[in-house]
Structures are given as structure tokens and as C-alpha cells.
Amino acid sequence: MANIKTGSKKTKAQAMGMHTEVLTGRTQQKFFNPDEAENFYYFGTYDVDFNKRTDLDVKNMTAPEANKEIDNLMSQGYGTIVIKNPQGKHSLGVGILNKLNLIFEGSLGYFGMGSCDGPIVRINGRVGWSCAENLMAGKVVIEKNAGSCFGAAIRGGDLICKGSVGARTGIDMKGGTIIIGGDAGAFTGFMMQRGRIIILGDVGINLGDSMYDGTIFVGGKIGSYGSDAVDSELTSSDQDWLRRKLKVAEIGENFDVSKMKKIVAGKKLWNYDNLEPTEKKGAI
Amino acid sequence: MCGIAGLIHRGKSSNVGSELQGMLQALKHRGEDSTGYALYGDTDGKNFIMRFKVGENVGEGSSSVMEDVSVYDERKKIVDQTLVELGAKIIKEERTLPYSLRYEIDYNVKDLLNFSQTIESIPGVEILSMGKSLEVIKDLGNAKAVCERYSLDKLVGTHAIGHARMATESGVDIKSAHPFWGYPFSDVSVVHNGQLTNYWNNRRALENKGMRFMSECDSELIAVYIAQKMREGATLKEGMKDSLTGLDGVFTYFVATKDSLGMAKDTMAAKPLVLYESDDLVAMGSEEIAIRSVLPQEIDTYDPFDGEVKVWQI
Numbered sequence: 001m002a003n004i005k006t007g008s009k010k011t012k013a014q015a016m017g018m019h020t021e022v023l024t025g026r027t028q029q030k031f032f033n034p035d036e037a038e039n040f041y042y043f044g045t046y047d048v049d050f051n052k053r054t055d056l057d058v059k060n061m062t063a064p065e066a067n068k069e070i071d072n073l074m075s076q077g078y079g080t081i082v083i084k085n086p087q088g089k090h091s092l093g094v095g096i097l098n099k100l101n102l103i104f105e106g107s108l109g110y111f112g113m114g115s116c117d118g119p120i121v122r123i124n125g126r127v128g129w130s131c132a133e134n135l136m137a138g139k140v141v142i143e144k145n146a147g148s149c150f151g152a153a154i155r156g157g158d159l160i161c162k163g164s165v166g167a168r169t170g171i172d173m174k175g176g177t178i179i180i181g182g183d184a185g186a187f188t189g190f191m192m193q194r195g196r197i198i199i200l201g202d203v204g205i206n207l208g209d210s211m212y213d214g215t216i217f218v219g220g221k222i223g224s225y226g227s228d229a230v231d232s233e234l235t236s237s238d239q240d241w242l243r244r245k246l247k248v249a250e251i252g253e254n255f256d257v258s259k260m261k262k263i264v265a266g267k268k269l270w271n272y273d274n275l276e277p278t279e280k281k282g283a284i
Numbered sequence: 285m286c287g288i289a290g291l292i293h294r295g296k297s298s299n300v301g302s303e304l305q306g307m308l309q310a311l312k313h314r315g316e317d318s319t320g321y322a323l324y325g326d327t328d329g330k331n332f333i334m335r336f337k338v339g340e341n342v343g344e345g346s347s348s349v350m351e352d353v354s355v356y357d358e359r360k361k362i363v364d365q366t367l368v369e370l371g372a373k374i375i376k377e378e379r380t381l382p383y384s385l386r387y388e389i390d391y392n393v394k395d396l397l398n399f400s401q402t403i404e405s406i407p408g409v410e411i412l413s414m415g416k417s418l419e420v421i422k423d424l425g426n427a428k429a430v431c432e433r434y435s436l437d438k439l440v441g442t443h444a445i446g447h448a449r450m451a452t453e454s455g456v457d458i459k460s461a462h463p464f465w466g467y468p469f470s471d472v473s474v475v476h477n478g479q480l481t482n483y484w485n486n487r488r489a490l491e492n493k494g495m496r497f498m499s500e501c502d503s504e505l506i507a508v509y510i511a512q513k514m515r516e517g518a519t520l521k522e523g524m525k526d527s528l529t530g531l532d533g534v535f536t537y538f539v540a541t542k543d544s545l546g547m548a549k550d551t552m553a554a555k556p557l558v559l560y561e562s563d564d565l566v567a568m569g570s571e572e573i574a575i576r577s578v579l580p581q582e583i584d585t586y587d588p589f590d591g592e593v594k595v596w597q598i
Contacts, residue, residue, distance in 0.1 A: 087580060088572035106582055109572055126585050128572055129556055145586040148553060166587035167553035186553050186590040204590055205551070 044071070045098035048079035059085035063092055074100060088128070093121065099138075110147070113140050116157075129166070132159050135176060141249075148185065151178045154195065160249045167204065170197045173214065181251045186223065189216045189263075198242065198260075200252050208263050216263040217242060219255065230266040238262060285450045286477045287311030288462075288557075289569035290538045291578065292443035292545040292596050296564065297326050301431070301439030306577035307569055308427030308446045314570060315450025317345065318461035319430045320422030322413070322473035322540055325441040331375050332389045332470070333419055335412040336403070338363070339383035340457050341424045347455035353382045355408070360385065362406050370399055380434055383458075386419070397468040401496070410459060410498050415471030417441070417542050422461040442598045443545050445538045447475040454501040464507035467496060469514060471542035476503035477570055478535030478555045486531070506537050521595045524548045528591055538568070546595035553590035560585045566596050 054073060058066040070093065073081055080101040086092055090109035093102060100119040107125030117136035126144040135154040148166030151159040156176040164182030171190045179198045186204035189197050192214040202220035209226020242257040289307035301323055308319055338359035340348035367374060372391035379385050393399060400411055413420035423430045427448060431437055447462035454460040466472025480502040487497060487505060495508045509530065513523030524539060524546055534554035539546045547568060549557060559568040560575050560583055567575045572585055
């Protein structure tokens with residue numbers, strides 16, 4: 001989340017009357033002005049030490065209580081936090097905006113790790129619907145399966161599920177990479193606008209339906225293609241990137257990426273060509 | 285929104301009343317206008333168990349019209365008399381609440397259509413379930429409140445399905461609450477999470493074939509739809525697979541029979557379901573926290589895919 005501060009020094013853009021306030025925050029970097037560095041800070045972030053480690057048992061906590069305690073531990077400088085007994089609770093680990101090693105010893109419910117920007121997370125269990133929605137940066141690894149809307153609207157970072165995922169994976173995603181070790185459900189990549197999805201297993205019907213941009217790689221069978229999703233040539237640089245990404249993700253070792261299918265947007269959607277380049281950039 | 289939960293023990297019985305209560309209570313944030321249980325208890329299988337109501341719960345939040353308890357008594361008398369005329373003998377009767385009754389009946393006719401139509405022709409009377417193992421209990425309030433009201437926590441059986449309801453399409457009353465009995469089939473029940481968009485077309489077609497609807501709740505259609513398919517000779521699984529194209533909308537639903545439990549998910553996969561499956565137990569619910577109430581240890585669960593139909597036997 002960006003903080004809005006009134007700067008005393010006018011930028012060239014401000015002088016031109018384009019905007020009258022300075023937006024600061026990691027997600028608004030295009031507005032960052034080095035001259036305003038003293039005003040620049042990330043709301044809700046802390047300097048943490050990865051070597052400072054603690055456990056947090058959330059068995060008898062509500063999700064807000066657990067999240068508040070994570071925040072409290074970060075404020076004390078803990079850089080590695082192990083969450084015990086999450087037991088499928090919803091909305092755990094949301095809104096973390098700084099570097100952090102976060103480990104969940106168990107499964108999460110819905111909306112786990114939503115709206116995060118920076119943490120490295122390992123979930124030794126399963127996650128429910130909408131895991132890591134709106135992820136900005138960082139890495140989230142799920143050791144088992146994931147529910148529907150996995151990685152909805154992510155802007156960046158790596159989201160990795162070693163098992164299978166439900167429907168609408170990567171819906172509306174605007175950046176980053178989603179890697180699935182198993183199968184994926186229907187409408188994977190629905191309305192995606194940028195970023196990459198890698199699925200080593202099979203994928204359901206309507207793959208990449210109404211995608212504006214971005215790339216989907218599939219290792220197994222495809223149920224059907226969605227509107228405007230088309231095949232594309234898998235280049236050698238694609239293969240190099242896939243090998244590197246899978247290696248970093250510690251997934252699909254020895255997987256033959258040369259046989260993967262590459263799906264991109266046909267860019268024939270009704271309003272695609274109506275967008276001016278600058279507006280198109282703004283849209284994605 | 286609504287939440288559904290179900291479990292089936294394979295090869296053994298358990299305290300399914302208490303287990304389902306825990307699962308549904310964990311889902312109460314998905315709706316607590318009403319809660320319903322379809323419990324498959326251990327019985328000797330000789331007599332039918334008929335759960336029926338002679339009125340509505342008119343408590344706080346109810347959309348039903350207040351009636352005097354004497355009206356319920358009058359309806360009960362007519363039911364008792366009609367049962368005698370049908371050749372059914374009441375072995376045991378329990379009246380948990382003024383409007384809710386449980387009868388054990390000695391009745392030796394397989395086709396329950398005429399039986400049900402005759403009983404339900406009495407104004408204000410609705411059979412909630414009919415079966416030799418099945419008992420449908422549903423009322424206003426959350427799972428814990430309904431469980432306590434009907435003392436369900438000690439019921440031992442093999443499997444059960446249940447529903448926590450947030451009323452959206454129809455009234456806050458028992459007749460619109462789930463589970464729905466698969467009228468007129470013995471021991472068939474249904475719970476549903478979602479919304480059916482071709483309800484009226486299907487309802488009119490089924491009514492023309494002689495099937496009955498007691499509410500205007502779209503979920504009731506699933507029970508009647510599956511029952512009609514089974515009347516036409518389909519197996520439970522075949523009927524459920526057929527429903528994926530015959531029913532339009534978004535849905536995840538469970539169907540239970542005397543010895544099986546099934547789930548179906550629409551082709552859009554728009555409604556949630558988390559499933560745990562092992563050799564001796566299958567547990568599923570709208571959210572993982574429902575399963576966690578019976579299996580707190582770390583387990584492997586997954587989301588069934590779009591258009592998936594599964595059936596398990598006890």
C-alpha cells in the first residue's frame with residue numbers, strides 16, 4: 001500500500017500539473033522520487049534478522065489474532081517464524097510487506113498469504129481458495145494441493161504448488177510466475193494479463209480463456225482452449241527459462257520441458273486493438 | 285453462501301451425529317438461518333422411520349406464519365388416522381417439538397409414492413424423510429442449536445450429510461432448509477451449495493411426471509431430479525452424472541443413500557469443496573476447517589475438479 005505524502009519540492013510532473021502529491025511505496029515505484037528519499041518508507045514494514053527464529057502456535061487463536069502476533073514478532077526483529085497448528089484457518093499470513101521467512105507446519109484455509117509483498121513462505125500442507133491473491137513479490141511454496149483461484153491477480157513473485165490446484169488458477173494475473181507440479185482445473189489463466197503459468201500435469205477445460213497477454217506452459221493434456229488462447233512455438237530460450245525456473249522451484253526434476261506446449265493470447269479480443277499502446281500498458 | 289459437509293465411515297459405525305455437528309458448526313459463518321442433518325443410523329432395518337412436521341418453527345427470524353399448537357395436534361391426529369387407513373402400524377412415536385415428530389412404522393409396501401402423497405395431502409404436513417436408516421432433522425439456527433434441540437449428538441451410524449444455510453432464494457423456514465429427502469425413494473437425501481438457473485423449467489417438467497415439490501428452494505430440484513432419474517432406472521452415479529448437463533448453474537451437492545455417499549461438482553467448478561479420502565473414512569466440506577473438526581491431525585486433502593462425480597460405499 002502506498003503512502004500519500006505532500007512533498008514540499010515539486011517534481012517536473014507536478015510543475016506541469018499532472019499530479020499534486022507524491023505517492024510512495026514499493027508498488028508505486030514509478031512515482032518514486034530520489035529527491036524525496038527522506039519521505040519514503042514502507043508502511044507496516046520492519047527490519048528483520050533471518051537468523052532470529054521463533055515458533056508461534058496458532059491453535060487457539062483467531063486469524064486476526066495470529067496475524068497481529070506475526071506482525072508483533074516482526075516488529076521485534078524476528079526474520080524466521082514457524083507457524084504451528086494452522087489447522088485450515090482462513091486468512092493467515094496476509095498483508096506481510098517485508099522480507100520474512102515464514103513456515104507453516106500444516107494447512108491453510110481460504111485467502112492465505114493474500115496481498116503480500118516480499119516474504120518467502122513455505123506451507124507444509126494444503127491451501128484453500130485464493131492463496132496468495134495479489135502477491136506483489138516474494139516466493140510462496142505449497143507442498144501439497146491448492147484450491148481454486150490459486151494466485152488470483154498476482155503482480156509478481158513466484159507461487160509454487162507441488163500438488164494439484166483447482167479451477168481458475170492465475171485468474172486476472174498481472175505478473176509473476178505460477179508453477180504447478182500436478183494438474184490444474186478449468187479456466188486456468190482466465191483473463192490473465194501478464195506473467196507466466198507452468199503446469200507440469202494436465203489442465204482442464206477453457207485454458208487461458210479471454211487472456212490478454214502472458215504465457216502458459218503445459219506438460220500434460222489440455223481439456224480445451226478458451227476463447228483467444230492459441231498455441232505458440234516453444235523456443236530454445238523458453239526451454240532454458242523453464243529449466244531454470246523448475247530448478248529454482250525444486251520441482252519437476254528431470255522433466256522434459258521440450259515437450260511442453262506453449263499457449264499465448266491470440267490478441268483478437270474485441271477491444272484489444274482499440275487500446276492505444278500507453279493505455280494498454282496502463283491496463284496491464 | 286451456505287456450507288455443506290458429509291462423511292462416510294467404511295466398514296464401521298461411529299458417532300456421526302456428533303461428528304457432523306462439529307463439521308457444520310465449523311461452517312456456521314457460511315450461514316446459520318437453518319441447519320439440517322441427514323443421518324444414517326444403525327437400525328435393524330425392519331421398520332420405516334418417518335420424520336415429519338405438522339407446522340413450522342415460528343421463532344425469531346422465521347418467515348413462517350404463527351399457528352396455534354392445537355392446529356399441530358389436529359394435524360397429528362389426521363396423520364395417525366391416515367396411517368391406519370394406509371395399513372401402516374405405528375411402532376414408536378416421539379414428539380421432540382410441537383411441530384416435529386418421529387415415527388417408527390411397520391409398513392410393507394415398497395413404493396412410497398402413494399404413501400407420501402396421501403400423508404402430504406393433509407394440509408400443513410410434510411414428510412422430511414422416509415427410510416429404514418435415514419433420518420432428516422432440520423430446523424432454524426446453527427448446527428449446535430439444532431443438535432441440542434433434537435439430541436443428535438449420540439446418534440451412531442455409518443454416514444451423514446448436512447447443510448448450514450444462508451437463505452437467499454427462499455424463506456427462512458424448515459420447508460426450505462436442507463437436506464431434502466429424495467422423494468419418494470427410501471433413504472435418499474441431498475444437500476446443495478450453489479444456485480440453479482433452470483429451476484422452473486426442470487420443475488415444471490418433473491411435476492408433469494408426477495413428482496412433488498414442497499418448497500420453492502432451487503436445491504430441492506436436485507433431490508427430485510436424481511429421484512426421477514433413479515425411477516427411470518439410472519444408478520445413483522448415472523443420475524448424478526446426468527445432472528451435470530441437466531442442471532444449469534453453479535453447484536456442489538452431496539447425495540446419500542442407505543449404503544452410499546456421492547458428490548458432484550458443476551462444470552464451472554464455481555462452488556468450493558475440500559475432500560479427504562482414506563480406506564476407512566471419507567470426509568468433505570465446503571471448507572477444510574469442517575474436516576479439521578473430525579481430523580485435527582495433519583492430513584492430505586484436495587479439491588475435486590470441475591464436472592467430477594464420486595460415489596463411495598459404506
